[in-house]
Amino acid sequence: AQSVTQPDIHITVSEGASLELRCNYSYGATPYLFWYVQSPGQGLQLLLKYFSGDTLVQGIKGFEAEFKRSQSSFNLRKPSVHWSDAAEYFCAVGAGGSYIPTFGRGTSLIVHP
Amino acid sequence: ETGVTQTPRHLVMGMTNKKSLKCEQHLGHNAMYWYKQSAKKPLELMFVYNFKEQTENNSVPSRFSPECPNSSHLFLHLHTLQPEDSALYLCASSQRGGSGNYEQYFGPGTRLTVT
Numbered sequence: 001a002q003s004v005t006q007p008d009i010h011i012t013v014s015e016g017a018s019l020e021l022r023c024n025y026s027y028g029a030t031p032y033l034f035w036y037v038q039s040p041g042q043g044l045q046l047l048l049k050y051f052s053g054d055t056l057v058q059g060i061k062g063f064e065a066e067f068k069r070s071q072s073s074f075n076l077r078k079p080s081v082h083w084s085d086a087a088e089y090f091c092a093v094g095a096g097g098s099y100i101p102t103f104g105r106g107t108s109l110i111v112h113p
Numbered sequence: 114e115t116g117v118t119q120t121p122r123h124l125v126m127g128m129t130n131k132k133s134l135k136c137e138q139h140l141g142h143n144a145m146y147w148y149k150q151s152a153k154k155p156l157e158l159m160f161v162y163n164f165k166e167q168t169e170n171n172s173v174p175s176r177f178s179p180e181c182p183n184s185s186h187l188f189l190h191l192h193t194l195q196p197e198d199s200a201l202y203l204c205a206s207s208q209r210g211g212s213g214n215y216e217q218y219f220g221p222g223t224r225l226t227v228t
Contacts, residue, residue, distance in 0.1 A: 034216055043117070043203055043219035090156070099144065099207065099215040100169065103156045 002027040004093045006104035013081050014112045021076040021107050023065075023091030032094035033074040034101060035065055039087045047089075050074065061085070086111040115139055117220035119204050125226045128194055134223045136187040136204030143210070145187040146217065147179060148203040156203075162187060163209055194227045201225075 003026045013019055025031055032051050036044040048059025055067040065076045074091060088108050092101040117138045126132050138145060147159040161169035162181040176198075178190040187204055201224050205217040 032215075036219075041201075041222070041224065043119075043221045044205075044217075046216055046218065049216050094215065099163075099209045100146075100158065100161060101215075101217065105155045 002031060002093045002095045002102050004091050004102055004104040006089075006091055006107050008107045009105070010108045010110060012110040012112060015083050016080050019076075019078045019081045019085070019109070021089050021091075021109070023074045023076065023104060024072050025074065025091075025093040026072065027093060027095055029095070030069070032101070033065070033067060034092040034094070035059065035063070035074075035076050036090040036092065036103075037061075037087050038090065038106075044090060047076070081109075081111055083111050083113065085109060117204060117206055117218050119202075119220035119223050121223060122221060123224045123226075125228060126191070126194065127228055128196070130194075131190070131192040133191065134189040134202055134204075134225075136189075136220055138185055138187075138204075138206035138218070138220075140206055140208075140218060142206040142208045142218070143184050144207045144215070145181060145184070146205040146207075147187065147189055148205065150201040150203055150222070151199075160189075191225075194225075196227050199225055199227045 005024045034049045035047040038044045050057045050067045088106045090106045091104040094101040120135045145162045149157040159173045160179040180188040201222045203222045204220040207215040207217045
């Protein structure tokens, strides 16, 4: 079965600084990978996804993520964070045999002015 | 309406009440899900429906009863709940099969408070 780890419970950055949120997965083959964002009191919104092909994936709101097979990672990045990016971020991994993804515990992003 | 909608957005109920949560997806998907999200806990998958058939029940107490009358609608019937059932209940949908592009789309959730 697949699993996913988000090592950072909280991340604090200053507005305008760059951001990297970590995600590590465990799965024997090439997984399907997702990043979601959740604002307070809201549902999860899909930021980007990786299924195959180019390992650098562009998403909405200026986010990107890079799949690194050798490191079993799918880290989320943004070059310049805005105050409105403050939210909870979830990484998820899906395996070929199951259409139900496994979610990480989430990373809370705090943005200082 | 677009995407996944959930009603009500907020619900306060006593432990002896019976209520239902409703979810509707307007995406033409064939799979629907209920999740429970509690503070300080990971997202918990509760039920999965695939083509209206329940395919997953992750040891959810019987006081939660799902219903999926068609591939666009999903209900969660609640009765005799406990205070620890207070949480954000999220509905999601996805398209199973084909190219495997089964990313999930979530509704805004129902914030449930059990008193």
